[in-house]
Amino acid sequence: MNQASEPFLHVEPEDIERTSLSIIRAELKEAGIRLDPENESVIVRAIHTTADFDYAKTLVFSEGAVAKAREALRSGAHIVTDTNMALAGVNRRVLASFGGEAHCFMADPDVAAEAKARGVTRATVSMERGTALGVPVIFAVGNAPTALISLCEAIQKGFRPELVIGVPVGFVNVVPAKEQILRTDVPYIVNRGRKGGSTVAAAICNALLYGDR
């Protein structure tokens, strides 16, 4: 789908995103890929942020996950990420307009100290901070499989997140950590396999925040 000799198109700054999303939808159609209409806006934004059409095949959704997450966000749910990159990518202006806040505890000095003392990752401790916020939370995990494992442990103890976005990227324990989330009974959006990342986590949050625009 890449042409090295592609010419420049004249597109106004405010139209670049809309044009990109139209191109993605057109190419999915050309390729004969039909997406579940409920999940389409999320999948298209994951492709938009990676230019990787694999996401059309590997993103999996628990029943009603998108509708439930949008309802939670509109009711003021917070978002907790496992990287400051993902935090930087979440549209906090829109989130705040619903009453929500976004958090990342990874760079907190007390998180680093506790992780070191316990011999666990900062991501593990960061998720525990998120589960202790005492408000409805959507977790967006784009980096650390240990964040997902930490959430699974909390879920086993009865914690109920509004949604787990499980899209860590990587080579060590990423695949089994994602599979573990799929076996829980909480709402999830998971990218099966090794791919994912902070940009994908943020794009999914934004797709949920934006609705079907």
Added chain:
Amino acid sequence: MNQASEPFLHVEPEDIERTSLSIIRAELKEAGIRLDPENESVIVRAIHTTADFDYAKTLVFSEGAVAKAREALRSGAHIVTDTNMALAGVNRRVLASFGGEAHCFMADPDVAAEAKARGVTRATVSMERGTALGVPVIFAVGNAPTALISLCEAIQKGFRPELVIGVPVGFVNVVPAKEQILRTDVPYIVNRGRKGGSTVAAAICNALLYGDR
């Protein structure tokens, strides 16, 4: 290369990155892909942040780009990114240890105002701010093709960046903007095609900062 039934490995937190990089190198070798040793550390980190082995084929480097960029960074060069996500991903502690700073002008209110008044993107204006810093600069573009076009215009007028990392992702003008950088005479690391992103831009900066570790 994905196994849904992959078991959990016991890996200490401090060993996860090293283990991941070893897995990537082993799989490249298995696939018969030999990388130029000078560029290997950059390519492996791009794969590490995406789990996408396409980067082994699509990342292209001007002659000596990695060595020149490492020398520039060790001499205190600054880094300018086109997203706050990429900025969040750059290891600013290591950068500061060499005397450098990282900048992203995208969220500056005066950048937004100027972009609106001129009918250009904020990325265009942000890169102009970078070229006006008056210090040696490495530009890391993970999002906006207009940032690359802006840099090409500055280069045509005689501006000389230490390096252009041209890895915007997307569907509108991304491919021709990358090809335009390849035709300049400045040091570059470019990912041909549509793929790239803020995480890739940050990973390349960090690979340059870390040396061959």
